[in-house]
Amino acid sequence: MRYPLLSLFSSIFFAALLLSCQTPGSISRDYQRALETNHELQNDDQTTLLILVDGLSSATLSTSLKNSNAPNLKSFFRLSKAGDVSFQLARSSFPSLTYPNLTSILTASKVSEHGITGNRILVDGKTVNFENVLAWRTLDQLVEDHTVFHELTKQNKTSISYSYPFPRETTAHVEKTLQAGADYLDQRYTEIDTASITSLKRLLSETSSQQWPRFIFLHLIGVDALEHQYGPENERVQTYMKSLDEQLGEVFEIVAAGSADHETRTLLTADHGFQRIDKGLDLTSIISKLGSEIRLVQDNRVASLYFPTAMPLAKRKEIAEGLLQIPELQATVLRMGKELRVYARSDKALTTDEDLLWPALEDFFKAPNAPDLLLLPKANIDFSGAYAGNHGGFTSEEMLVPILSRGFKLPDTVFSTSDLLRLLKLMP
Numbered sequence: 001m002r003y004p005l006l007s008l009f010s011s012i013f014f015a016a017l018l019l020s021c022q023t024p025g026s027i028s029r030d031y032q033r034a035l036e037t038n039h040e041l042q043n044d045d046q047t048t049l050l051i052l053v054d055g056l057s058s059a060t061l062s063t064s065l066k067n068s069n070a071p072n073l074k075s076f077f078r079l080s081k082a083g084d085v086s087f088q089l090a091r092s093s094f095p096s097l098t099y100p101n102l103t104s105i106l107t108a109s110k111v112s113e114h115g116i117t118g119n120r121i122l123v124d125g126k127t128v129n130f131e132n133v134l135a136w137r138t139l140d141q142l143v144e145d146h147t148v149f150h151e152l153t154k155q156n157k158t159s160i161s162y163s164y165p166f167p168r169e170t171t172a173h174v175e176k177t178l179q180a181g182a183d184y185l186d187q188r189y190t191e192i193d194t195a196s197i198t199s200l201k202r203l204l205s206e207t208s209s210q211q212w213p214r215f216i217f218l219h220l221i222g223v224d225a226l227e228h229q230y231g232p233e234n235e236r237v238q239t240y241m242k243s244l245d246e247q248l249g250e251v252f253e254i255v256a257a258g259s260a261d262h263e264t265r266t267l268l269t270a271d272h273g274f275q276r277i278d279k280g281l282d283l284t285s286i287i288s289k290l291g292s293e294i295r296l297v298q299d300n301r302v303a304s305l306y307f308p309t310a311m312p313l314a315k316r317k318e319i320a321e322g323l324l325q326i327p328e329l330q331a332t333v334l335r336m337g338k339e340l341r342v343y344a345r346s347d348k349a350l351t352t353d354e355d356l357l358w359p360a361l362e363d364f365f366k367a368p369n370a371p372d373l374l375l376l377p378k379a380n381i382d383f384s385g386a387y388a389g390n391h392g393g394f395t396s397e398e399m400l401v402p403i404l405s406r407g408f409k410l411p412d413t414v415f416s417t418s419d420l421l422r423l424l425k426l427m428p
């Protein structure tokens with residue numbers, strides 16, 4: 001996620017002023033009020049807490065565990081086995097960006113099904129950028145009726161969302177407040193995450209565990225923001241991981257105590273991993289020289305081309321192959337009807353885990369709004385030029401994410417995070 005709340009200030013500053021300031025106890029209060037006023041709401045003796053640490057790569061988590069920056073994660077999720085500290089991996093949806101993956105996880109559907117093919121997508125020929133808070137209305141329209149929150153509401157079951165882009169149809173949720181906007185603008189990521197965690201602690205301790213919501217979604221954004229700004233290997237990321245671990249430790253204590261008389265399943269995963277970025281590449285002028293009618297969408301570490309329908313296949317192949325002359329590109333993937341053709345530099349694999357990840361790329365191209373040609377840069381290149389770390393590409397570092405569980409047995413194989421809520425039987 002890239003500065004999603006910035007535009008609160010540029011565009012809807014005055015609207016934001018009208019929003020009331022959310023206090024740490026307000027979600028707990030909203031939830032209590034909902035239980036009191038709607039007697040049909042059920043709590044069916046089970047709670048699932050899903051913690052999504054935005055951008056937490058397996059490398060970052062490994063370093064945290066190795067350097068003793070995540071002792072609470074290690075003990076709560078029992079990551080230490082026979083002297084070894086290890087965790088399971090899951091496969092992200094492609095592209096390894098926030099909005100396709102949040103949507104895949106919360107709707108338990110594939111990119112080909114929900115159509116959120118990037119943080120930037122083409123809707124009726126226009127680019128909609130979900131990194132801008134104003135585009136969240138379009139996101140709402142595209143995913144409404146498909147989320148786990150909708151599903152639970154339909155069954156009169158309770159849910160809470162601590163995720164700014166996904167508040168709809170929950171029993172209670174975080175509000176876009178002026179304070180949250182100001183915190184993001186001033187890069188006080190810790191304070192946004194801390195506000196969410198503090199609010200969750202209040203909710204869990206002020207509600208008897210039998211009354212805990214059926215599903216709680218906690219979306220933490222600080223790690224992603226720091227990895228973008230300083231790069232995934234920067235020490236600031238580890239310092240923040242340590243602080244996050246301390247705060248989550250307090251949540252885990254309450255959860256563990258409440259689990260004595262209430263079944264609680266806690267999971268922690270990420271929407272995508274990260275790559276260090278050494279150089280940005282802007283394709284605008286190169287693509288415009290190929291023809292003014294070709295549409296280009298540059299989205300972090302992935303770029304999409306849409307050709308005019310009349311363009312012959314031979315011309316498409318020529319472009320797909322020709323663009324590989326750009327030294328920063330690793331591969332281009334051309335859609336030819338139902339077939340995909342990969343043009344890769346010097347026959348190298350796209351990634352070391354190609355077999356494992358290939359289904360995600362194939363699924364992407366089945367989306368109704370999938371591009372005709374996909375451009376994948378080399379590992380440490382992006383199409384933004386604004387960040388020290390980025391993601392969106394097809395490398396294992398971006399596509400394979402940690403998945404930790406307590407109270408629920410995960411499959412032994414690497415599964416897609418889009419299957420997670422179905423495995424948990426929260427989605428049909």
Ligand SMILES: [Zn+2]
Binds near residue numbers: 054055271272
């Ligand atoms: Zn993200």
